[in-house]
Amino acid sequence: MIPEKEITIYDIAKSLNISAATVSRGLKDHPGISKLTKKRIFDAAKDMGYRFNSLASNLRRQRTNTIGVIVPRLNSSFMSDAIAGMEQVANQAGYNLIISQSLETVKKEVENSLTMFNNRVDGLLVSLAYNTQDISHFEAFIKKGIPVIFFDRIFEHIKCPNIIIDNYQAGYEITKHLIAEGGRRIMHVSGNQSRNVYSERFRGYRDALEEFNLPFSDELLIVNNLTALEGIETAVQILSMEKKPEAVFVSNDTCAVACMLELKKQGIKIPEDISFAGFNNDPIAKVVEPNLTTINYHGEEMGELAANILIRHLTNNLEIGPAHTTVLGHELIVRQSSTKKII
Amino acid sequence: MIPEKEITIYDIAKSLNISAATVSRGLKDHPGISKLTKKRIFDAAKDMGYRFNSLASNLRRQRTNTIGVIVPRLNSSFMSDAIAGMEQVANQAGYNLIISQSLETVKKEVENSLTMFNNRVDGLLVSLAYNTQDISHFEAFIKKGIPVIFFDRIFEHIKCPNIIIDNYQAGYEITKHLIAEGGRRIMHVSGNQSRNVYSERFRGYRDALEEFNLPFSDELLIVNNLTALEGIETAVQILSMEKKPEAVFVSNDTCAVACMLELKKQGIKIPEDISFAGFNNDPIAKVVEPNLTTINYHGEEMGELAANILIRHLTNNLEIGPAHTTVLGHELIVRQSSTKKII
DNA sequence: ATGCGCTATGCAACCGATTGCAAAACTTGA
DNA sequence: TCAAGTTTTGCAATCGGTTGCATAGCGCAT
Numbered sequence: 065m066i067p068e069k070e071i072t073i074y075d076i077a078k079s080l081n082i083s084a085a086t087v088s089r090g091l092k093d094h095p096g097i098s099k100l101t102k103k104r105i106f107d108a109a110k111d112m113g114y115r116f117n118s119l120a121s122n123l124r125r126q127r128t129n130t131i132g133v134i135v136p137r138l139n140s141s142f143m144s145d146a147i148a149g150m151e152q153v154a155n156q157a158g159y160n161l162i163i164s165q166s167l168e169t170v171k172k173e174v175e176n177s178l179t180m181f182n183n184r185v186d187g188l189l190v191s192l193a194y195n196t197q198d199i200s201h202f203e204a205f206i207k208k209g210i211p212v213i214f215f216d217r218i219f220e221h222i223k224c225p226n227i228i229i230d231n232y233q234a235g236y237e238i239t240k241h242l243i244a245e246g247g248r249r250i251m252h253v254s255g256n257q258s259r260n261v262y263s264e265r266f267r268g269y270r271d272a273l274e275e276f277n278l279p280f281s282d283e284l285l286i287v288n289n290l291t292a293l294e295g296i297e298t299a300v301q302i303l304s305m306e307k308k309p310e311a312v313f314v315s316n317d318t319c320a321v322a323c324m325l326e327l328k329k330q331g332i333k334i335p336e337d338i339s340f341a342g343f344n345n346d347p348i349a350k351v352v353e354p355n356l357t358t359i360n361y362h363g364e365e366m367g368e369l370a371a372n373i374l375i376r377h378l379t380n381n382l383e384i385g386p387a388h389t390t391v392l393g394h395e396l397i398v399r400q401s402s403t404k405k406i407i
Numbered sequence: 408m409i410p411e412k413e414i415t416i417y418d419i420a421k422s423l424n425i426s427a428a429t430v431s432r433g434l435k436d437h438p439g440i441s442k443l444t445k446k447r448i449f450d451a452a453k454d455m456g457y458r459f460n461s462l463a464s465n466l467r468r469q470r471t472n473t474i475g476v477i478v479p480r481l482n483s484s485f486m487s488d489a490i491a492g493m494e495q496v497a498n499q500a501g502y503n504l505i506i507s508q509s510l511e512t513v514k515k516e517v518e519n520s521l522t523m524f525n526n527r528v529d530g531l532l533v534s535l536a537y538n539t540q541d542i543s544h545f546e547a548f549i550k551k552g553i554p555v556i557f558f559d560r561i562f563e564h565i566k567c568p569n570i571i572i573d574n575y576q577a578g579y580e581i582t583k584h585l586i587a588e589g590g591r592r593i594m595h596v597s598g599n600q601s602r603n604v605y606s607e608r609f610r611g612y613r614d615a616l617e618e619f620n621l622p623f624s625d626e627l628l629i630v631n632n633l634t635a636l637e638g639i640e641t642a643v644q645i646l647s648m649e650k651k652p653e654a655v656f657v658s659n660d661t662c663a664v665a666c667m668l669e670l671k672k673q674g675i676k677i678p679e680d681i682s683f684a685g686f687n688n689d690p691i692a693k694v695v696e697p698n699l700t701t702i703n704y705h706g707e708e709m710g711e712l713a714a715n716i717l718i719r720h721l722t723n724n725l726e727i728g729p730a731h732t733t734v735l736g737h738e739l740i741v742r743q744s745s746t747k748k749i750i
Numbered sequence: 751a752t753g754c755g756c757t758a759t760g761c762a763a764c765c766g767a768t769t770g771c772a773a774a775a776c777t778t779g780a
Numbered sequence: 781t782c783a784a785g786t787t788t789t790g791c792a793a794t795c796g797g798t799t800g801c802a803t804a805g806c807g808c809a810t
């Protein structure tokens with residue numbers, strides 16, 4: 065089965081006795097081409113089994129209609145929501161998504177950004193790896209005027225718009241809630257403090273404690289990678305504490321749930337002995353018993369918004385002016401894990 | 408800030424007084440180019456800030472090093488795992504992933520496949536939408552010799568390799584387990600029967616019933632879209648049944664969990680009154696109380712395998728011979744939702 | 751007739767890497 | 781010194797759509 069030759073606009077041109085330029089314009093619905101000619105072109109294209117060659121078009125136009133996406137992991141509830149949102153918007157606008165994951169390592173993030181650069185994506189949507197400290201690997205894009213937009217795990221840069229939620233405020237609210245429910249000794253389990261999301265939530269937590277004159281000590285803060293495994297370790301650590309906390313605010317749901325379950329297994333009553341709060345509103349938060357108090361966070365919306373902002377830049381060919389931060393709303397969702405009284 | 412001119416191999420050639428052909432070969436580490444020349448080329452490329460232009464390369468070579476992925480949804484636990492697996496393998500092998508979702512509609516699936524076709528992906532990895540009945544939209548690929556590989560939700564086609572688990576066997580095992588635990592009247596909640604995964608699981612369920620001489624009646628089968636919402640509806644339906652089932656096998660975990668929770672809310676005891684089993688081993692299965700018996704299903708591995716098979720085809724330029732079905736293993740994971748005795 | 755203004759189409763030069771074939775440069779042996 | 785062999789490099793066509801500019805064709809008014 066020899067794959068038959070590809071039909072080009074030249075073939076169509078020849079068969080209609082017109083020029084390739086006219087065919088090109090006709091297919092693009094250029095106003096300068098007469099109705100009749102257009103119809104003949106479209107008919108011939110269909111007849112002959114023409115397929116548009118975006119490779120050639122890309123080369124000539126120096127654009128790819130492709131958006132690069134770099135995220136820490138694809139398979140987290142939040143990220144897959146965000147990507148689903150991006151895909152919808154991008155698809156609608158005629159863009160493709162090239163997706164890669166850094167697996168939380170700077171090395172892969174750098175490699176991926178280089179691939180994206182060589183593949184000449186028109187723009188980039190990025191959520192940073194756990195310990196990316198500088199973003200020099202994105203400078204090449206910035207220098208060329210290729211928009212780089214950060215979402216969720218961001219880096220402040222004058223040329224990079226970013227989209228976040230108010231992590232400080234969310235951390236503050238949830239801590240305040242735990243205090244209102246009677247917590248005095250409130251622990252916080254957080255991630256790498258060089259990442260905005262975690263340091264901001266921590267800051268909110270600290271400020272809430274301070275506002276209510278509650279003391280903070282290093283013993284109350286655990287920093288890890290917020291995996292389920294580390295949730296269990298955290299539980300062990302809590303069990304070994306002389307003075308146990310009355311409440312725990314964990315910076316993501318996965319870790320919070322694992323920790324809760326382990327504590328339950330060891331006979332701790334939640335929320336009676338220790339109340340819990342997480343972050344993200346993953347599906348498991350609604351399922352664990354008691355249901356987990358958490359911050360709801362619109363992944364899909366964030367993805368859509370990021371894609372929209374990028375595409376707006378691309379279609380209007382905007383200079384990336386002094387960068388713009390978009391703050392999306394979030395909601396404290398109070399569930400049984402943090403309410404001492406039965407609802 | 409005027410973006411400075413792109414450096415091409417011609418610029419490098421000029422600066423070194425050699426030909427562009429030599430530069431091209433040098434950069435590709437072609438054996439015919441001397442060590443010294445190569446070094447000079449690489450140095451000059453670095454100095455001048457050259458970046459490889461894959462657009463030009465793609466056009467000339469008629470390849471894109473890009474793999475298209477079409478899935479029903481990006482944000483399901485299984486799919487995001489599968490995609491994560493694909494990304495790793497593809498990335499490793501120097502391929503990019505273009506990802507799109509059909510949102511379970513044939514219309515979008517067709518559109519997306521057309522986009523992929525025009526964008527000249529080198530191959531396609533597909534998991535079909537809920538009610539895709541024919542795959543004529545993939546014929547164009549097949550005719551051109553572009554490999555199309557189905558995974559999980561497949562379609563039998565002589566030219567398309569596919570990767571699945573043994574859904575029949577899994578459905579059979581899980582039903583048999585429910586029977587062994589004392590179930591006689593066992594319901595099954597399934598999805599669209601024209602999709603292999605659901606019809607096969609149903610078939611396994613039927614055969615298990617038959618083997619143990621348990622009667623099947625239409626009342627025992629509910630077909631819906633397996634969403635959480637429909638899980639709740641299913642619970643309502645079960646509550647209204649005169650003769651309630653002793654066990655329920657639901658074809659995914661999301662729906663199973665929603666149904667369980669609703670029944671619990673209405674005072675049904677699980678597994679004492681009704682035992683439950685799901686499918687997929689989503690994170691929620693391990694968290695819901697009682698923990699949900701389910702089939703574990705290696706999404707990431709399936710993604711990796713699909714990508715590997717595709718890439719092997721691409722690098723060896725294999726004819727897609729009589730299609731090859733790869734069956735991945737699965738495991739029945741027994742948890743408390745189906746075990747009458749306390750563990 | 752002549753000229754003006756429009757519309758519709760064509761010319762030809764891109765975009766930049768790749769590659770078959772030819773040829774130059776260099777080695778080696780007689 | 782010359783021929784044959786090997787290594788290294790260059791020529792030029794190619795991939796196929798796009799687009800600035802030129803021009804042909806036509807209607808209409810003077």
